[in-house]
Structure formats: C-alpha cells, structure tokens
Amino acid sequence: MTRHFLTVEDLSRDELLALLDRADALKAQRTTDPGGPHRFGEALAGRTVALLFEKPSTRTRLSFEVAVRELGGHPLPLSSGELQLGRGETIGDTARVMSRYVHAVVLRTFGQDRLIELATHADVPIVNALSDLEHPCQALADLQTVRAHTGGLEGRRLVYLGDGNNVAHSLLVAGALTGLSVTVAAPVGYEPDGEVLARARGLAESTGAELTVTNDPNAACDGADAVYTDVWASMGQEAEAEDRVAAFRPFQLDRSKLDRAADHAVALHCLPAHRGEEITDEVIDGPRSVVWEQAENRLHTQKALLLDLLSRGAG
Ligand code: CP
Ligand code: NVA
DSSP, X not given: OOOOBSSGGGSOHHHHHHHHHHHHHHHHXXXXXXXXXXXTTTTTTTOEEEEEESSOOSHHHXXXXXXXXXXXXXXXXXXGGGSGGGGTOOHHHHXXXXXXXXXXXXXXXXXXXXXXXXXXXXXXXXXXXXXXSOOHHHHHHHHHHHHHHHXXXXXXXXXXXXXXXXXXXXXXXXXXXXXXXXXXXXXXXXXXXXXXXXXXXXXXXXXXXXXXXEXXXXXXXXXXXXXXXXXXXXXXXXXXXXXXXXXXXXXXXXXXXXXXXXXXOEEEEOSOOOBTTTBOHHHHTSXXXXXXXXXXXXXXXXXXXXXXXXXXXXX
16 A cells, blocks of 8 residues: 555544654654664665645655655655646646656645545655645644654643645644644634644544634644644735735734743744744744754654655665
8 A cells, every 4th residue: 555645634643643753753753863874764774755846845745855865765855846747637647647757746736635636646655745725745844843842742732823825734633643733823713723623622532632722823822832824825815915914914923922831832824924923033033942953843744654664664
C-alpha cells in the first residue's frame, strides 16, 4: 500500500509522536554537528522527489528542497504553469506519468480534491504541501515547536486567532491526535469547517484534547500556552483582502492578547506575516516569538516525514 500524507489524519497518534521524536533527533544532530556526516545522508539516494507548486511558497519550497538534498535524494521543483497540467492535461494522467519517473510528489494546490485525485492515480507517495483545506506539513513543525517550548503537548492549550481555514484545520487535527487542546477564535462566518471539526473531535475522544471554537479573541487567550495566528486573506482570496480587514481586526495577535496568555506562552505564525495586520511588530519581533524556529522546524519535520514515506529500513 502506498502511503500518502494528504491530511494530519493520515498519521496515527503513535506515528505522529515518533515522527516528532525523529525530527528532534535530526535537529539536534544538524545543530550540534552541522558539517558532520548526516545520519540519514544516503537514505533517499537514487530517489527523486517532485515538488509541484500551484501557489507561491518560500518556506515549503526551500525546506523540502533542502530536506531531500540532505537525505541524499534529488528534488525536482516544478510549477503547474510549466507542465501540460497548466494546459488542461488531467491530474490523473499527470499522476500516472509522474509515478514512472519520480518516487514521491509534494503538491501545493487549491482544492483538496486535486490532492485526492493525484493520490488516487499515483503509485508513489503524495504529500500535501498546503491546500485550501489543510496544511499538514505546517502542523508537524508547529507541534515540534510548541512541544520544545512547553515541555509537552498533552494537557497544554494552543489558541489560534484568525481564519478557521487550512492552518487552523491541521492544528485541530494535530491537537486531537496528541492531546494538545486547541481553541480557534475566528470572526463570525470564518469558523473552521464543521466536518473537519467533527472528525477532529472524534479523534480527541481518546486523547482528551479539548477543541473549542469561539468568536471572542481576548478571552480565548486567557492562560494559553501558545498563541498562533495566520494571514487574514489566504492565497487565492486576494480579492477579499479589503473586506476581511474589518472583520479580522479584533483578532490581531498583539501585546494585550499575549499578556492574557500564561507567562511562559510563546507566539507562533506559520509565515508569511502581514505585519501590522494579523500580528504586530512588537509580538513577532518580541522575546516570546518563536516564529523563526517554527520555520526552521519545517526542515526537520519534513525530513522525518520523507524518511517515513520513502526510506527503506531507516532506523
Ligand atoms: N508557512 C508556509 O507554508 O510558508 P510558504 O507559503 O512560504 O511555503
Ligand atoms: N492560510 C495561508 C497559509 C500560508 C502558509 C494560505 O493558505 O495562504
């Protein structure tokens, strides 16, 4: 059975925790001995990983390319505009052909249906590098970051301020699997998808994570261990940007909200940030911000993910 990573739900709780442990080990090794031999430096030798982007990207594109290289594989960055996909070749046919050349495909796209279609017709692992529904690779890095700063996930609480879309969805599922409670504070009309929330709540029954949705961004922050935000207008929603500012303004991650969180609380943002909109300079540049480490952790967690999906007998 070919394994895919289209949603955080594609990992079990044990797989997810083991992936985070391996990401921590990879990070420790790269940090303490940057020039030394990489423990998994040949794990993807002879493997090519296509990185296909239908939306812009800095972190995902770079971290996947570096991850594949540092694991000894060959990354192949592509945009749909340069493929026949951009001229109407179907995703199914693209999947059939790509499976003959490459060993995995990482896709950033719009609808989740495009990822499902690709996975249905591919014989190689497909990884969701962000869709309108989920950003599961981001959630892996978020968990690694929160765990490092709060000493654990179970029994801790993360507040997400803003749009209840892709990043919030992946955090809800990731929290459900690991016992991290997640509060999504979103404006009316921008709450998380009901089906995603229901599925996440189902998963949370075995871990005790409390998953809540509120329209009050201030009370949501009270006592939180981590406060997280994301852009108000996601990629593909640029035309709505002006209208969204008014609705989202009260949800800005600013000093007053961070002060309501626990003393040890950290501030997160998946980036790119629109400074002065969803997050203030004071918070993102302040002492409780862990956003740069969070971005770095994309590299370590995606290496661990690629090892799980692709490497033979990596121990
Ligand atoms: N956080 C994130 O996915 O960033 P990019 O859009 O730059 O890849
Ligand atoms: N919600 C944002 C995340 C960017 C990493 C978007 O989809 O554009």
